[in-house]
Amino acid sequence: MNALFKILAIITGLLIAGLYPMAASGEEALKFRHITSIYADEQGLGLNHPEGVACNQNALLIVADTGNARLLKYTYKDKTVAPEVRVIQVPQLIYPVQVKLNSRDEMLVLDRKQRRIVRITAAGQFGGYIDGQGASSSAASAPKSFHIDKNDNLYILDVYAGQVIVTDPGGKYLKHFRIPQEYGFFTDLTVDFKGNIFLIDSVNARVFSASKNSDAFAPLTQSLKEYMRYPAAITTDKWGRIYLVDRNGSRIIILGQDGSYLGRLSAMGWKEGLLNYPSQICLNDSGEIFVADTNNSRVQIFSIIE
Amino acid sequence: MKLISLHFRHAVVGALCLAGSLIIAAPALPAGQFKLKAGAEATICLKCHETFQKTLKSRSVHSPIKTGKCSDCHDPHTSTHKQLLASDIKQLCGSCHEKVLPEKARSSHKIVAQGDCLKCHDSHASDNRSMLKKPQDKICFDCHQDIDIKSKELRFKHQPMMTGQGCISCHDPHASVKADYLLKKSVPALCKDCHKTNQPSFNSKHLNYPVADTNCDSCHSAHGSNTRGILYDQVHPPVAENKCTECHLPAASPNAIKTKKQGTQLCAQCHRDMISQTFNKNRVHSPLMDNVGCLNCHNPHGSKQKHLLEAPMVITCGKCHEDTVRLQKWSISNPKNEGLCEPVKTGNCSSCHAPHSANNVLLIDQQNISIDLCGKCHKWESHSTHPIGEKVADPRDKNLTVECLSCHKGCGTGNKPAMMPFETTYDLCIQCHPERKR
Numbered sequence: 001m002n003a004l005f006k007i008l009a010i011i012t013g014l015l016i017a018g019l020y021p022m023a024a025s026g027e028e029a030l031k032f033r034h035i036t037s038i039y040a041d042e043q044g045l046g047l048n049h050p051e052g053v054a055c056n057q058n059a060l061l062i063v064a065d066t067g068n069a070r071l072l073k074y075t076y077k078d079k080t081v082a083p084e085v086r087v088i089q090v091p092q093l094i095y096p097v098q099v100k101l102n103s104r105d106e107m108l109v110l111d112r113k114q115r116r117i118v119r120i121t122a123a124g125q126f127g128g129y130i131d132g133q134g135a136s137s138s139a140a141s142a143p144k145s146f147h148i149d150k151n152d153n154l155y156i157l158d159v160y161a162g163q164v165i166v167t168d169p170g171g172k173y174l175k176h177f178r179i180p181q182e183y184g185f186f187t188d189l190t191v192d193f194k195g196n197i198f199l200i201d202s203v204n205a206r207v208f209s210a211s212k213n214s215d216a217f218a219p220l221t222q223s224l225k226e227y228m229r230y231p232a233a234i235t236t237d238k239w240g241r242i243y244l245v246d247r248n249g250s251r252i253i254i255l256g257q258d259g260s261y262l263g264r265l266s267a268m269g270w271k272e273g274l275l276n277y278p279s280q281i282c283l284n285d286s287g288e289i290f291v292a293d294t295n296n297s298r299v300q301i302f303s304i305i306e
Numbered sequence: 307m308k309l310i311s312l313h314f315r316h317a318v319v320g321a322l323c324l325a326g327s328l329i330i331a332a333p334a335l336p337a338g339q340f341k342l343k344a345g346a347e348a349t350i351c352l353k354c355h356e357t358f359q360k361t362l363k364s365r366s367v368h369s370p371i372k373t374g375k376c377s378d379c380h381d382p383h384t385s386t387h388k389q390l391l392a393s394d395i396k397q398l399c400g401s402c403h404e405k406v407l408p409e410k411a412r413s414s415h416k417i418v419a420q421g422d423c424l425k426c427h428d429s430h431a432s433d434n435r436s437m438l439k440k441p442q443d444k445i446c447f448d449c450h451q452d453i454d455i456k457s458k459e460l461r462f463k464h465q466p467m468m469t470g471q472g473c474i475s476c477h478d479p480h481a482s483v484k485a486d487y488l489l490k491k492s493v494p495a496l497c498k499d500c501h502k503t504n505q506p507s508f509n510s511k512h513l514n515y516p517v518a519d520t521n522c523d524s525c526h527s528a529h530g531s532n533t534r535g536i537l538y539d540q541v542h543p544p545v546a547e548n549k550c551t552e553c554h555l556p557a558a559s560p561n562a563i564k565t566k567k568q569g570t571q572l573c574a575q576c577h578r579d580m581i582s583q584t585f586n587k588n589r590v591h592s593p594l595m596d597n598v599g600c601l602n603c604h605n606p607h608g609s610k611q612k613h614l615l616e617a618p619m620v621i622t623c624g625k626c627h628e629d630t631v632r633l634q635k636w637s638i639s640n641p642k643n644e645g646l647c648e649p650v651k652t653g654n655c656s657s658c659h660a661p662h663s664a665n666n667v668l669l670i671d672q673q674n675i676s677i678d679l680c681g682k683c684h685k686w687e688s689h690s691t692h693p694i695g696e697k698v699a700d701p702r703d704k705n706l707t708v709e710c711l712s713c714h715k716g717c718g719t720g721n722k723p724a725m726m727p728f729e730t731t732y733d734l735c736i737q738c739h740p741e742r743k744r
Binding site for chain 2: 049094112142144162185187202203229230248268269271272277294295296297298
């Protein structure tokens with residue numbers, strides 16, 4: 001009888017040992033912890049449907065306060081947002097929906113109304129437009145999204161030309177990639193630390209990638225509709241993991257470097273920690289994630305717990 | 307069109323699953339199983355089932371009956387299926403007629419995939435060809451009454467609709483490996499079987515444009531219409547007025563089918579004000595930004611739909627917003643959702659969303675996305691005694707005020723009641739009133 005119990009105990013132990021990694025590799029693998037939320041500027045004027053958020057290692061946190069046609073410049077350090085806020089409002093910025101920081105702390109902003117990328121200097125002044133000078137398509141272009149790599153080169157998703165146009169930091173055309181022919185609609189792109197470019201096809205919930213030295217995109221994943229409704233923004237972290245913002249599903253989806261599903265974070269709701277029609281996200285090297293929680297008119301900051 | 311074909315593909319997938327079950331269906335009873343006396347096989351059943359003598363004289367008789375092999379389909383002794391059938395009727399026919407539903411069908415007739423062969427065919431015999439229960443030109447309209455009614459009212463009918471062959475002139479009644487909509491071939495190959503594209507009359511009718519290899523159903527309504535040349539009733543004026551060069555290069559040019567311009571720039575030649583207004587708003591609907599532009603949603607030649615939409619609105623929008631349309635359909639089928647908004651019920655997306663552009667998120671033009679918008683149809687002031695409006699703060703988020711979308715979701719919430727994103731009203735209320743939590 002004792003022998004029988006021993007065998008049963010060993011089998012049970014083996015089963016538990018075998019099952020544990022399976023549970024941990026799914027939605028349990030990564031979790032969010034809400035740190036704080038940003039609701040207003042220094043004067044108490046509330047955010048209005050913010051769609052863009054940018055962060056960097058210099059503790060800068062920029063919010064594209066879309067409905068108020070302005071940028072807000074915060075400092076975020078040690079899990080705290082400093083009370084001082086710089087309001088940046090220039091006439092050339094009408095409807096900012098996406099913002100990125102370059103290595104000189106300049107803010108590059110996609111203005112959806114003008115369909116142009118606006119440069120705002122670190123001092124908060126208008127610094128000109130970036131139109132991909134020299135690109136064959138520059139006469140008729142429609143930038144839907146853009147990314148800045150570690151060398152400050154720009155990658156512009158031009159949906160009119162059907163291209164990803166790469167420019168130097170000054171906006172001068174360097175090269176372009178044709179976007180894949182078979183797609184629904186591409187809404188965002190990102191570049192990881194290795195220089196790989198990723199595109200998100202929102203309609204088919206599918207990620208495409210192009211390596212640094214290739215000249216064409218290839219599918220990285222099949223349709224991920226099983227896990228999300230309408231992914232509209234994409235970014236990567238320092239380990240190369242891919243983060244997708246499921247706009248209609250109000251959550252963040254995480255994929256491995258190879259496109260494998262790792263988990264999803266948050267859900268639709270109004271309370272802190274929940275999201276409602278989120279837009280751009282930004283990740284810093286401390287594993288913190290900044291989310292433009294658009295329809296909740298706030299920016300939420302989370303830490304990612306592994 | 308692509309979207310409709312997508313729906314068909316979905317249907318095909320479902321059909322193939324069922325087809326699989328047809329193909330692997332239990333075969334009819336093996337010959338000789340009942341060890342009948344010599345000569346009895348063709349006559350023994352008819353001794354009692356005398357009426358079949360008359361059936362045998364029908365124009366079209368099922369081959370096992372002709373040879374008296376009733377036991378091919380029936381078990382003469384016992385069966386768990388009605389009418390002593392040898393197997394389930396939905397599988398029985400497929401045991402011999404497995405090729406009716408090809409493995410790689412692009413489209414398949416739903417009733418065929420479901421094994422409902424007897425909806426159209428008599429299992430024993432009929433005076434109609436192929437043992438059909440009704441003549442060929444009538445049987446399809448038992449189900450497809452809408453096409454029958456509409457086509458009778460049309461001024462200009464497509465010739466095959468008026469012949470004895472009827473629908474099967476163009477459609478395969480069971481399945482098609484070549485095209486969607488059960489078409490025997492894809493368009494234009496199908497059309498060219500009758501319409502000789504090398505005839506001078508064909509060229510002159512098409513103003514000498516090389517349209518022989520283009521999609522005929524871009525301009526023509528396959529069943530007929532009230533417009534000469536069976537052009538769609540909603541026809542783009544340049545097409546109706548034979549002004550192809552408004553959009554296309556001249557017929558004699560090497561790329562005559564090519565349009566003069568791309569995307570919205572093409573349509574702006576005539577619709578300048580509308581496009582200017584569209585692009586003057588904060589958010590332009592993304593499809594308008596690519597080099598297909600307006601043609602992502604509109605058919606430039608003609609359509610059955612208003613505003614030349616390429617398909618009914620919910621299908622057109624669902625081409626990209628499939629997730630939202632899925633939710634809408636789910637909400638419609640939800641018995642708890644008696645209070646579903648009319649635009650959600652009818653799939654009229656543009657009741658709330660501006661299809662071209664708007665100044666606010668979700669392409670909603672009203673300043674107050676919720677109250678101004680919903681207030682177009684609902685008297686929100688008398689909706690309930692719950693405080694609502696710009697002066698009522700939402701306790702869940704200090705930047706929000708209580709509005710319609712604080713409790714409801716505009717496109718439906720699937721199996722949840724009253725377009726609320728919660729299972730019960732209680733779950734909703736305790737969001738803001740936690741002190742009432744039971």
